[in-house]
Amino acid sequence: MTDRYASFVQSGAGRALVKRLGLPDPPRLRRHRPGDPLLPGPVLLGAAAGGRLVEPVGKLLTAAGVELREPATATSGDGTGQRYGALVYDATGITDSTGLRQLYDFFHPAARSVTPSGRVVVLGTPPAECAAPREATAQRALEGLTRSIGKEFGRGVTAQLVHVTRDGDDGTLTSLEATLRFLLSGRSAYVSGQVIRIGAGRATAPADWERPLDGQVVLVTGAARGIGAALAGVLARDGARVVALDVPSAGDALAAVANEIGGTAVQLDLTAPDAPPRLADHLASRHGRVDVVVHNAGITRDRTLGRMDADRWDQVIDVNLSSQERINDVLLERELIPTGGRIVSVSSIAGIAGNRGQTNYATSKAGVIGLVDSLAPALRDRGISVNAVAPGFIETRLTARIPLVIREAGRRMNSMAQGGLPVDVAETIGWLAWPASGAVSGNVVRVCGQSLLGA
Incomplete structure (x- = not known):
């Protein structure tokens, strides 16, 4: 589906009109292409006094081929006119609210120096792990900073907060590298304003980060179709042997x-009583295992609750949520x-913010978040990670059917002023599926361009 407004804005006449009238200005987003450098410019890397991650992060970024720059003094700025592909800041050393001034000292001089579609990443400590209430308070404050930057910098710049456990291990550092490679690259074009948690866990770096x-x-x-087809393509591109499943129709x-x-197809109705054992038998006989399970199948049966029949409710809950539980139970x-192994489920911002006319859908997608919350700690000892993505407005054949006014509102009501593409969801799921992302578990990552809904 074509976003004609966004295409018009890219023209000379469109740019002039948008500037004159103050209309939404969708930027051209930088998306991943195999062989691209991680970033279009150097990284400005800074840290609060006592930060525990700046040194390992510097080593990881250097190994990834990124050019690093150190910040100038807080009062003078860098004075060089340098443009940065990303600003990365280690805020783990901030232990009380007075230390938050260090954020201003780093970001203020560089705020206008980030390239279009640049990246901002702040590293912090999970507030629950902080030694004192004042430290927890300061670390929680970082969310306000990153979410505001995501809405303020514009031009396709994204901003994220990454909480890294204090009780880390080799898996933590590997997953931190995987997360930085995702967040700094074009793979994360439509992900902004997120808080990502990295704990301890089993994680294995690939021989080739392109695969x-x-x-x-x-x-x-x-x-x-749609997100599922894009997902199959991205995973295969990244080296996976994909088992693609959908209904016989x-x-x-x-x-x-x-x-x-170059994958294999399985025609199966996941709501059939014998679907889970049949699927398990197929995977066991053909592959002997399944390293990653991506629960993408979903349906909508929209109607306001007072006008909704029981079948609409039951079908949506069964396909979107209950079938995931049944399949997980048998495979585990x-x-x-x-x-x-990895389990990645597709939720929705409807499961976070709710949506008129979609009580059944929103209930099922909130349930997917509950599935992640409950399974992640239960499977930690088995070394299996569980995460979800929550797409916002994504350009698919389903959103093409939405009435024009509502469709345009969905496209513009986010920091990117445009809808996302199926590949944006696929790239995010791909990162969560990587063996290198094993210490990333229990997360729900919104792929919504930092939607204003539920923000």
């Missing part, structure tokens, strides 16, 4: 997706998801 899923067996449900489209990526019971 971070090399050799992994990945199941994608709902793979015939989508068989032709599913086969086309599987053939294009049979130990087909090995140590180091």
